[in-house]
Every structure is written in structure tokens, then in C-alpha cells.
Amino acid sequence: MNIIVCIKQVPDTTEVAIDPETGTLIREGVPSIINPFDENAIEEALQLVEKHGGKVTIITMGPPQAEEALRQALAMGADEAILICDKAFAGSDTLATSYALSRAIRKIGDFDLIICGKQAFDGDTAQVGPGLAEQLSIPQITYAIEVEVENKKLRVRRLLENAFEVVETRLPALITVVKQINEPRHASLRGVMKARKADIPVWTAEDVEADPLRCGLNGSPTNVVKVFSPQHEYKGEILEGEIQQVTQTLIQRLQEAKLL
Amino acid sequence: MNFEFTDEQKDIFAAVKEFCDEELKPQAQEVDRRGEFPWDNVRMLGELDLMGIPVPEEYDGLGLGFLEWTVIGEMLSAACTTTGAVYGAHVLCVYPIMLFGTDEQKDKYLRPLARGEKIGAFGLTEPMAGSDAGNVQTRAELVGDEYILNGTKLFISNGGEAEIYVIIANVQPERGTRGMTAFIVEKGTEGFEFGKDEEKMAFPSLPNRELVFQDARVPKENLLGRERRGFRVAMETLGLGRIGMAVGAVGLAQAAYDAAIEYAPTRTQFGQPITQFQAVQFMLADMATEIEAARWLTYNAAWRKDQGLDFEKEAAMAKVYASETCNRVASKAVQIHGGYGYTKDYPVERYMREAKLFDIVEGTSRQPPAQRSPEGLKCYKSKYESRARKDT
Numbered sequence: 001m002n003i004i005v006c007i008k009q010v011p012d013t014t015e016v017a018i019d020p021e022t023g024t025l026i027r028e029g030v031p032s033i034i035n036p037f038d039e040n041a042i043e044e045a046l047q048l049v050e051k052h053g054g055k056v057t058i059i060t061m062g063p064p065q066a067e068e069a070l071r072q073a074l075a076m077g078a079d080e081a082i083l084i085c086d087k088a089f090a091g092s093d094t095l096a097t098s099y100a101l102s103r104a105i106r107k108i109g110d111f112d113l114i115i116c117g118k119q120a121f122d123g124d125t126a127q128v129g130p131g132l133a134e135q136l137s138i139p140q141i142t143y144a145i146e147v148e149v150e151n152k153k154l155r156v157r158r159l160l161e162n163a164f165e166v167v168e169t170r171l172p173a174l175i176t177v178v179k180q181i182n183e184p185r186h187a188s189l190r191g192v193m194k195a196r197k198a199d200i201p202v203w204t205a206e207d208v209e210a211d212p213l214r215c216g217l218n219g220s221p222t223n224v225v226k227v228f229s230p231q232h233e234y235k236g237e238i239l240e241g242e243i244q245q246v247t248q249t250l251i252q253r254l255q256e257a258k259l260l
Numbered sequence: 261m262n263f264e265f266t267d268e269q270k271d272i273f274a275a276v277k278e279f280c281d282e283e284l285k286p287q288a289q290e291v292d293r294r295g296e297f298p299w300d301n302v303r304m305l306g307e308l309d310l311m312g313i314p315v316p317e318e319y320d321g322l323g324l325g326f327l328e329w330t331v332i333g334e335m336l337s338a339a340c341t342t343t344g345a346v347y348g349a350h351v352l353c354v355y356p357i358m359l360f361g362t363d364e365q366k367d368k369y370l371r372p373l374a375r376g377e378k379i380g381a382f383g384l385t386e387p388m389a390g391s392d393a394g395n396v397q398t399r400a401e402l403v404g405d406e407y408i409l410n411g412t413k414l415f416i417s418n419g420g421e422a423e424i425y426v427i428i429a430n431v432q433p434e435r436g437t438r439g440m441t442a443f444i445v446e447k448g449t450e451g452f453e454f455g456k457d458e459e460k461m462a463f464p465s466l467p468n469r470e471l472v473f474q475d476a477r478v479p480k481e482n483l484l485g486r487e488r489r490g491f492r493v494a495m496e497t498l499g500l501g502r503i504g505m506a507v508g509a510v511g512l513a514q515a516a517y518d519a520a521i522e523y524a525p526t527r528t529q530f531g532q533p534i535t536q537f538q539a540v541q542f543m544l545a546d547m548a549t550e551i552e553a554a555r556w557l558t559y560n561a562a563w564r565k566d567q568g569l570d571f572e573k574e575a576a577m578a579k580v581y582a583s584e585t586c587n588r589v590a591s592k593a594v595q596i597h598g599g600y601g602y603t604k605d606y607p608v609e610r611y612m613r614e615a616k617l618f619d620i621v622e623g624t625s626r627q628p629p630a631q632r633s634p635e636g637l638k639c640y641k642s643k644y645e646s647r648a649r650k651d652t
Contacts, residue, residue, distance in 0.1 A: 075275065186279045189309040189322055192271050 001054040001112040001149065001171070003045040005078070006101055006132065007038035009062050009069035010122045018227050034069045037117025039076075039184040040177045044147060045115050046077050047182065052149060055079040057108065061089055061100050067200055074195035075187035081200050082108075088205040088215045093222035094123075096215055098131030103208035105136060113154070114174040118143055126176070133174040140174045141167050145181050269328060276332050279308060280339035288340040292610055295464040297421045301343040306376020310336075311350060315358055315374040319366050325566035326500070330507050330558060337511025338518070341614050342465045344511055346379070348504040349417035349466075353380025353426045356442060356497050360485035369424050369444055381422035382501075383413040383445075383471050384494050393494055394437040398473060400429035402487075405480045407443060409473040412455065419469030420454040423447045426497070427471070428490050440490035444482045451476035462613035501622045502575040503565065506558040509582035509618040513551045516586070516593035516611040520544060523606070524596050540596060547589045554582035583618030590615040 011030040019026050034042075045056045058073040060066050061084040070081035084104050092100060105111065114133075119126035126142075133140030145164070146157035149171070158165040159178050187195075205215055213219060239246045254260040265273065284301060291298045305311050313329040315321020322328075329351065337344030354373050357365060357380075372378040389395040398411025409429055416425075425445045432439030445452055455470030485493050521544060524535045534540045557578035564571035590611040594601035601608045 186283070186304075186308055187275045188307065189272055189275065189313070192275045193268065193322070196268055196271060 001048065001052050002057070002110055003048060003054065003113045003115060004057050004059060004105060004108065004111050005038070005041045005045045005073070006114065006116045006128070007042065007058055007060045007069060007073060008035045008117075008120045008122075008128075009033070009060065009066045010035045010120055032065065032068065034072055035117050035120045035122075037119060037121070037177065037179060039117075040179055040181050041115040041117045042073050042076055042078060043182045043184040044144075044177055045113075046185070048113070048147065048149060054112070057082065057111075059084060059101065059104055059108075061085070061092070061097055061104075064202075070200055071195045071198065072187065074198050074200075075191040076185055077188075077191055081198065083200055083202045084208065085202050086204040086206075086215075088210070088212060091217035091220060092215065093220035094125050094127035094131055095221060096217075096219035098128050098135050099214050099219060100205075100208070100210055101128070101132050102135035103210045104203055105132075107203070107208050112152075112171045113149075114138075114172070116174065116176045118176045118178050129174060129176040136174070138172050138174055139169040140176075141169060142176045144175045144177045147175065147177075147181070265331075269331070272324075272328065273331055273335070276308075276310070276335050279304070280335050284336065284339035284343055288342075289607055289610075291340055291342050291465050292463075297467060298340070298343050298346065298465055299421075301340060302346055302379060303376070305336075305343070305347060309376075310347065311376030311379075312354065312370075312374025314351070315354060315370060319358075319370045319374055321370075321374040326503065326562045327559060327566050330503060330562040333504065333507040334511040334514070334555070334558075337508045338515040339511075341508070341512050341515070341611075342463060344508050345463060345466050346418060348501075348508055349382065350380045350422075351504065352382035352497050352501055353422065353424055355500050356382070356426045356484060356493050357444065359496060360442065360493055361444075362481075364481065365444060365484070373424060378423040379418055379421055380424045380426070381416055381418035382497055383416045383419075383425050383427040384498075385414050385416065386412065387414055393498065394440070394491065396428055396430050396440055396490075397433060398427070398429040399433060400431050400441055400443065400478075402431070402480070407478045407480065407483065409443070409445070409451070409476040409478055411473050413471035413473075415458060415468045416471050417466060417468055419471055420457065420467050425471065426484060426493070427473075428494050429473075430490075431487055435488075437491040439488055440494065441487050442484035442490040442493040443478050444484050445476070445478055449476055449478060461616060462610065463617060498622065499572050499575055500565070502579040503558065503561050503571075505618055505622040506554070506561065506575070506578035506582040509579075509586040509615070510551065510555050510558055512611055512615060512618070513547075513554065513582070513586035513589040516590040516608055516615075517544075517547050517551055519606065519608050519611070520547065520593040520596045523600075527598070534596070543592050543596060547592055550585045551589060554578070554585040557581055579618075579622060583615075586618055587612075587615040 009032045012033040017026040049056050056078040058070055058078045058081040060069060064085055067083050070083055074081050084100055089100050116129035130140055130142060141156040141158060143158045144156045145159040148155040152171045153168060154171055154173050155168045156175055158167060159180060239249055283304060309322055310332060312321035313324050313332065314326055317323040333344060333347055336347050357370050361370060373380050384393055386397055388397060398409060400407045400409050427443045427445050429441055429443060430439040431441045451474050453472045455472045458468045460468065524540060525533045527534045561571045561574035561578045564574055593608040594612050597606055597608050600606055
């Protein structure tokens with residue numbers, strides 16, 4: 001089976017600095033890594049191909065330096081990588097990004113499964129995977145924690161907040177995976193050496209025949225008004241006094257909160 | 261003159277560093293405490309292609325140099341000294357097969373060693389053949405199609421766990437080094453048993469076992485190199501072994517220094533972090549300087565070996581300086597930790613115990629001076645080279 005994994009290169013920190021003027025991330029001086037959930041996506045693809053045969057192709061849309069993330073994925077054992085890179089894609093929101101990725105995937109043509117991480121570490125939108133499935137008109141199953149493939153049929157266990165859900169669909173399909181699905185492997189040295197020499201094609205908007213009106217800022221209805229780290233305040237309250245009085249107050253509070 | 265690694269080397273080292281930080285280092289104290297061979301770690305080394313770094317690609321290795329092997333070994337040792345020691349002992353079996361093995365032997369033994377599917381060990385040391393490596397008493401006698409081995413090897417690293425052994429025996433003990441002969445011996449060979457696993461001051465998870473040969477039957481085709489040329493096999497292997505010991509010592513010294521530099525700023529005395537005291541600053545500065553010197557001596561020896569230049573003197577210098585450095589650095593790291601450094605809650609007490617190994621193995625620190633001074637080296641080389649020449 002042929003699997004396409006969509007990855008994103010992200011800054012290696014959860015608390016990135018934000019430019020107060022523009023509301024965008026300050027990327028200078030922050031080392032870049034593969035989005036951690038995307039590493040799980042790569043690992044799952046490698047395991048499926050080890051089991052069922054086929055090949056793993058990695059794609060990413062990003063600036064020229066995103067090639068580094070692709071080489072890391074190749075070092076883990078992926079077969080091919082393609083960089084989708086064009087000034088025309090600059091400023092893409094999740095809609096424009098999923099559109100650009102869908103154009104590249106149409107150009108690749110033959111695939112059975114697309115795997116994405118559940119969300120990116122930096123934007124945290126969790127929209128590109130589902131958006132991509134819509135653009136390609138294929139079924140999607142998000143938050144996968146277990147994946148089985150049998151006779152062109154995909155069986156996925158989804159990790160929900162309080163339960164698991166098991167969903168089946170036909171291939172081709174798209175899944176997004178959670179961290180708990182696997183333990184991403186380390187790159188072997190042979191992998192690192194091979195990845196260095198690998199030829200990574202760069203596809204422009206023209207190469208993937210993307211509609212200019214649906215690319216980059218033109219194709220992005222999202223407007224970032226403000227980006228900030230929320231202040232978390234966990235305030236507990238300690239009730240003091242006689243045990244009976246404290247208990248009564250507690251029950252009253254819980255009833256007020258409609259928890260009892 | 262260029263002291264920079266290539267881009268490929270940087271990529272390789274970065275991948276190994278990540279593995280060390282994420283997998284080896286967090287487990288290091290536990291590996292030591294358990295007192296069991298760290299198979300999980302060793303398997304991972306194999307999966308990451310770290311067990312056959314200098315082996316040619318045609319025999320499933322990476323075809324890289326001893327410099328790469330050195331830098332990676334240093335990182336492994338810094339992250340987990342025991343795992344680093346297994347890696348160091350393994351290559352002492354890999355290297356002589358690489359150098360002297362027939363195509364058939366390489367096919368059969370070098371491949372699984374390079375892939376890390378099997379672990380190797382090198383057996384030279386005997387009760388009376390320590391630094392005086394020429395005094396091997398283990399007897400080998402050709403009977404029909406088999407060599408019959410009798411004798412005992414001592415302190416063999418990876419002993420018992422390794423599946424492939426390069427053993428130095430003697431077909432004519434009365435001729436001394438000129439009778440020495442190397443063999444490849446598999447675990448499970450009839451008459452080849454494992455004796456006592458030494459209880460040591462440190463490295464409880466690294467086996468240093470007796471290898472006991474009692475009429476052990478080794479097939480004739482497992483002769484490594486030619487008969488009575490075993491001394492050269494031993495000398496070539498020990499030359500690399502000295503670099504290996506320097507590698508382990510530099511890694512350990514770096515780990516001890518890292519522990520000290522992490523702890524010192526957090527420790528407050530007399531109202532300020534102890535790093536504010538010049539006495540502590542001087543100690544840290546001296547430690548860093550000595551490690552840097554030891555590291556470059558070691559890299560230089562490995563680089564010379566890769567270039568096909570003489571490296572024995574440099575390897576001996578690196579071995580002695582690095583092992584003495586790691587003892588000084590580990591001791592200072594304990595000092596900087598104060599009372600806590602003496603407890604098992606911090607790794608530095610272990611480093612200090614482990615460091616002593618490097619002073620003693622692969623020729624004690626008191627032996628290689630003969631090989632370090634130009635005159636000493638001349639004597640040493642002429643003594644051994646004349647023996648080697650008569651051999652060929």
C-alpha cells in the first residue's frame with residue numbers, strides 16, 4: 001500500500017516568542033523540528049508498509065528550510081519526500097494549506113492512505129488533515145490510536161475524551177493520529193547517510209496546477225487578530241472550620257455548581 | 261589543518277546525540293544498579309547501525325572511519341558508561357576479523373557482528389599475560405581438522421554474553437610471541453565454558469568473565485590469519501583498544517563534568533551559588549581544559565589511524581592522558597557535589613569508581629610511558645617489530 005504522510009516543520013518549543021506587532025511567531029534562533037504528532041504519523045506509515053509492503057512518501061508545504069524536516073523523515077526510513085514550496089503559498093491558513101497539499105497529492109496520484117498528525121504543535125488547529133480529506137473527497141478518521149488494514153478496508157480505533165470508538169472505512173482514506181499510537185523510531189545511521197544523498201523534488205504552485213486565487217493569502221479567509229499564551233490560573237479554595245459546617249458548605253457549593 | 265566535522269559527520273553525530281539523550285542517559289543509573297548486561301541498549305545500538313561503523317558496506321557495516329567510531333563512542337560512554345564499554349569491547353572482535361578474516365569468515369562472522377545481531381569479544385588477557393601480552397599460555401594444538409584449545413582467559417569484557425570470540429592462543433608456547441595464533445571461537449563450542457564473572461569496584465553490568473577452554477574443539481577454518489601470526493593480530497587489536505579506552509575515558513570525564521556544571525549553580529552556600537566562588541570556578545575550568553586536551557589527543561590518534569599514519573604513540577598518549585584526566589575530573593565532580601556527591605543519589609560517585617578502570621585496562625597507565633616517549637617507543641617498537649618481522 002502506498003502511504004502519503006503530511007508533515008510540518010515547527011519551532012522546537014511550546015512557548016515560542018510572539019511578535020507583539022504582527023501577532024506572528026518569531027522563528028529566528030528557534031531550532032526547527034518535525035511536528036511531534038507528525039513523527040507518530042511517519043512511524044505508523046513505516047509500520048504499515050513493513051507489514052503490508054508498499055512505500056511511504058512524505059510531503060510538506062513550507063519554506064526551503066523545511067527540506068531539513070523531510071530529510072529527517074527519510075532518515076527514519078521513508079522512501080520519498082517532496083517539498084511544496086512557492087512564494088505563492090506564503091501566508092496560507094489551514095484552508096489554503098489543505099488545498100495546496102491536495103493539489104500535490106493529486107499530482108502524486110496513486111495512494112491508499114494519507115496519514116497526518118492530529119494537529120501541529122505551533123498552531124494547534126487540527127484542521128489541515130480533515131480539510132485535506134474534504135478537498136480530496138475521501139473518508140477521514142481523526143484521533144487514531146490503533147490502525148488495522150485488511151482487504152482495502154481500514155479499521156481504526158479513535159481516542160475520544162472518555163471512550164474509544166472503532167470506525168471502519170474503505171481505502172483510500174485519511175487518518176490523523178494521536179501521540180499514544182506508537183513510539184517514533186530513532187533514525188538509523190544508514191538512514192541518516194541515505195537521507196543526505198536523497199533527491200528531494202521541489203514543487204511550485206505551477207507544478208501542482210494550483211489556482212492562484214486559492215493559494216497563500218488570497219485563498220486564506222482566516223484573519224489572525226491576536227496570538228497569545230493564555231494565563232492559566234488554578235485557584236483552589238480551602239474551607240476551614242468545624243467538619244460539619246465545612247461539609248455543608250461543600251455540598252452547597254457543589255449543588256450551586258450543579259455537580260450534585 | 262581543519263578541525264571541523266563534515267556536514268555528514270554533523271548529521272550522524274546529531275542523530276546519535278538525540279538517541280543518547282532520549283534513550284541511554286535516562287536509564288544509565290538503572291543499568292548500573294541492575295547488575296545485568298544492558299541487552300535493551302545493545303539491541304538498539306544494532307538497530308541504529310552503531311555496531312559496525314568501521315566495517316565496509318559490503319559486509320553490512322557503514323564503511324565509516326575510526327574517527328566517527330571514536331566520536332560516537334565518546335557520546336555513548338558519556339550517556340551510559342556500561343553501554344559505551346560494550347561498544348568498545350565489541351569492536352575488538354570486529355576489527356581483527358575485518359583485518360585478517362577470510363571472505364568466508366567475514367561472511368559468517370563479520371556480517372552479524374556489524375548488524376549488531378551478535379555481540380563480539382576479544383580474549384587475550386590471562387593470569388600471567390596482562391600488560392605483558394606476549395606471555396600467552398593458552399595452548400592450541402592441531403589434531404586432524406580441528407584445533408584443540410586448553411587454557412583460561414581472564415577479565416574478558418562481554419564474556420558470556422558475546423556469541424563470537426577472537427581468542428589468542430599459542431601453538432608453540434616455548435617460542436613465545438612467535439607461537440601466538442588467533443582463532444574465531446563461537447559460544448557453544450564444545451569444551452568452551454564461562455568461568456567466574458569478576459565482582460568489580462564498578463561496572464557490575466559489564467561482564468568481565470573467565471573463558472575456560474578444556475579440550476575445546478575449534479574447526480581449522482576458524483584460524484584467524486595464519487598460524488603463529490597471532491601476535492600481530494593482538495598488537496593491531498590492542499592499538500585500536502588503546503584508542504577505545506581513551507574514548508571511554510573522555511566520555512566518562514565529560515559526563516562527570518556535565519553533572520558538576522549542572523549541580524554547582526543550584527547549590528547555595530554562604531548565601532550564594534557555589535559557582536560564585538573562585539575555587540569552584542577554577543576547578544570547573546581545569547576540568548574542561550583537561551577534557552578538551554584529552555579529547556583532541558584521542559581524535560588525533562583516530563584520525564591518524566584513518567589516514568594510514570603511525571598512531572601507536574598517539575594512541576598510547578591519548579589512553580594514558582584521558583584515563584588520568586577522567587580520574588581527576590570524576591574526583592573533582594564528587595568534590596563539587598560535596599556530601600551529596602558521595603551518595604548514590606547522584607551519578608558522580610559511580611563515575612569516580614568507574615574512572616579507575618581506565619587507569620588499569622588495556623595496559624596500565626604505568627606501562628604505556630614506554631610507548632609514549634620517543635626513545636621508549638623506539639625500544640618498544642623495535643622489540644616488537646623484530647618479533648613481528650621474524651614472524652613473517
